[in-house]
Amino acid sequence: MARLSSHDVRERLLEAGVRTFSKAGFNGCSVQDITDAAGVPKGSFYNHFESKEALGAAALQHYWTDGACDQLKILTRLDMSPRERLRTYFEEATAEMAQIGFTCGCLVGNMAAELSDHSPIIAIQLSAIFLGWSGQVAECIRAAQAAGEIESNADPDQLAAFVLNAWEGAVLRARIEKADRPLRQFIQTLFTILLR
């Protein structure tokens, strides 16, 4: 059996990291759990990452730039109106969460809860991720306002931050209830009240 290239090993560890951290939490899994999930020998781990925390930071980045950003592209599609894009974005996210049985939740939220007090590096990353995320949503809200799809002319940045905060909370509750009810309720409230 051919050996994996160095790049492949690193990639596998990143993806296994995202999966394993999402499922079990940063402190809820071991480095061995991750190498097992990646199908990589334990000893290889430290050739690619200097510590578990370093993998945490890299996996978070990987999740955001290679995984979550695909969904974010919905927000800039041109085949839908801004308001439709927003709705589709949260409906897609709901469907994805349903598909995995409401386990895991959002890696960004999980890492925020577990590590923001203890890993400054990851806290800074999380801050940047939330900023970018909020900015994208704000842009879409701004466009919806310009298109006359939203009554309120409140500050889009303020609205976006509030909406994403509520989304994080809804994800938490969906995970507890193992049902899409909190997510559906979030969408309904969002579009019938806040972005009416």
Next chain:
Amino acid sequence: MARLSSHDVRERLLEAGVRTFSKAGFNGCSVQDITDAAGVPKGSFYNHFESKEALGAAALQHYWTDGACDQLKILTRLDMSPRERLRTYFEEATAEMAQIGFTCGCLVGNMAAELSDHSPIIAIQLSAIFLGWSGQVAECIRAAQAAGEIESNADPDQLAAFVLNAWEGAVLRARIEKADRPLRQFIQTLFTILLR
């Protein structure tokens, strides 16, 4: 030095559990961390709780019924109007979070992120806590609507769930940023847009 009564030891473990789980997370601290924080011998732990998870469940209950409920009483005070009560409630919570330097966050949210997939007992408790919490806030919103303090006549339960979701998200972001900005912004958005 006189020995502590059995009841005191249990109480100390509960309070140390709340403190330690809040600071370090459930998987981020050891049983010994908790017994040290409680100032009780480590051998005593299993005389009072059958497992770390059992303490987790008991501490969560203790936090909710003996700690957080004090703040919840603001929502039913009669010396303020319903809308004022709501604002005071979130401002008090903001002040408390500022006082501890934006570490810890909310035990309910932290445990939800860390344990809702792995501890059914705690998941059920979390579900009940959110339900009760949401109900209290909904009642206050309903009263505010009745008093004509809020324009929107949207379903109070739906509003309350959305508001608490957003609060959980805001707490997460305040913890990341180590600043009250996300909490202040939450309050501002809440009262100038959602509960206008």
Next chain:
DNA sequence: AATTTTAAGATGACCGGTCATATTGCGGAA
């Protein structure tokens, strides 16, 4: 003296991380 409760210390599995050694692909010397 009999019974219950306490808590010190033990237990072995497991933790994040390191090690010596084996293997590899590659640039340059022939």
Next chain:
DNA sequence: TTCCGCAATATGACCGGTCATCTTAAAATT
């Protein structure tokens, strides 16, 4: 083209320490 030397990577046994939990002798209570 062939070969060599070498840096980078692969590997799993292994490190000291910590984990959640248990055992048990001593202390307190009856």
